Amino acid sequence: MEYxxxxxxxxxxxxxxxxxxxxxxxxxxxxxxxxxxEQVLICFPEHTPGNLSWLMEQAVLRSGACPVVWGADRxxxxxxxxxxxxxxxxxxxxxxxxxxxxxLKKAYSLPLYIRRVITAGYPCLDWMIDGIVQGLDCQVGGCxxxxxxxxxxxxxxxxxxxxxxxxxxxxVDIVDSSGQSLPEGELGEILLYPRxxxxxxxxxxxxxxLDRTSCECGCGAVRLVDFxxxxxxxxxxxxxxxxxxxxTSVLDCRLNKGESGLEIxxxxxxxxxxxxxxxxxxxxLHPFDxxxxxxxxxxxxxxxxxxxxxxx
Ligand SMILES: [Zn+2]
Numbered sequence: 001m002e003y004x005x006x007x008x009x010x011x012x013x014x015x016x017x018x019x020x021x022x023x024x025x026x027x028x029x030x031x032x033x034x035x036x037x038e039q040v041l042i043c044f045p046e047h048t049p050g051n052l053s054w055l056m057e058q059a060v061l062r063s064g065a066c067p068v069v070w071g072a073d074r075x076x077x078x079x080x081x082x083x084x085x086x087x088x089x090x091x092x093x094x095x096x097x098x099x100x101x102x103x104l105k106k107a108y109s110l111p112l113y114i115r116r117v118i119t120a121g122y123p124c125l126d127w128m129i130d131g132i133v134q135g136l137d138c139q140v141g142g143c144x145x146x147x148x149x150x151x152x153x154x155x156x157x158x159x160x161x162x163x164x165x166x167x168x169x170x171x172v173d174i175v176d177s178s179g180q181s182l183p184e185g186e187l188g189e190i191l192l193y194p195r196x197x198x199x200x201x202x203x204x205x206x207x208x209x210l211d212r213t214s215c216e217c218g219c220g221a222v223r224l225v226d227f228x229x230x231x232x233x234x235x236x237x238x239x240x241x242x243x244x245x246x247x248t249s250v251l252d253c254r255l256n257k258g259e260s261g262l263e264i265x266x267x268x269x270x271x272x273x274x275x276x277x278x279x280x281x282x283x284x285l286h287p288f289d290x291x292x293x294x295x296x297x298x299x300x301x302x303x304x305x306x307x308x309x310x311x312x
Pocket of ligand 1: 158164215216217218
């Protein structure tokens with residue numbers, strides 16, 4: 001897919017009627033999770049009308065809760081302070097950012113009480129959810145989207161049995177590595193497109209199966225199940241990234257296969273036991289600096305634009 005098509009898809013998500021339908025859909029689902037007047041921390045840095053953060057804020061407002069929006073100040077500790085001092089009891093954010101909050105909470109021994117986490121903008125993997133549940137002692141629900149700044153295409157099943165797609169708005173095609181459609185029910189790359197503009201086919205860089213059997217939760221919408229990293233994901237970088245992110249001593253990490261080979265950049269908590277890192281890698285480890293450190297951000301990858309880079 002061309003980069004232009006992806007940009008066009010993001011632009012489309014900002015059209016007023018698409019934004020309105022998405023907010024209405026999110027409100028319907030968020031209302032099940034949020035309480036009246038509850039402070040909800042929204043952990044997405046970009047906050048322009050039409051993007052995921054903005055859509056979530058509108059839905060939180062309509063649910064009767066109070067959004068606390070993470071603005072231009074992206075420092076990790078500022079995020080924690082927002083959650084703590086504003087007494088946010090629910091968080092909506094990308095799983096890795098919420099996971100980072102659990103590590104900060106531990107590092108600073110803060111009595112942070114979070115009732116519910118709703119993850120969005122990134123496919124949730126079981127170990128991320130486990131880390132969040134253990135770290136914040138909360139319930140976790142999920143929300144699925146195309147990425148940070150684009151349309152929301154579905155919502156996690158209320159019984160955690162995959163992701164129900166908003167099929168009136170978005171179609172999904174499951175394809176093999178050459179882009180050919182696979183028979184329904186087979187595992188393959190997820191390709192998503194708006195019904196109104198089927199030529200905009202967005203590669204999700206994740207794999208899943210499409211399941212049309214009736215769901216235990218009672219929702220009749222088609223489901224994506226068995227999520228896993230896309231075939232284009234570098235398995236070595238992915239496995240190493242997962243391993244590093246599991247360590248409470250590593251607040252954040254970024255991996256890259258560059259000119260000098262494997263490059264590892266990590267923000268770590270001083271005094272904690274660090275994971276064993278590959279000796280051959282070019283390593284940049286620096287202690288957490290609350291004044292300056294910003295979370296690394298997951299950049300949705302677009303086919304044809306990948307350069308072997310991975311923010312995990
Ligand atoms: Zn369901």
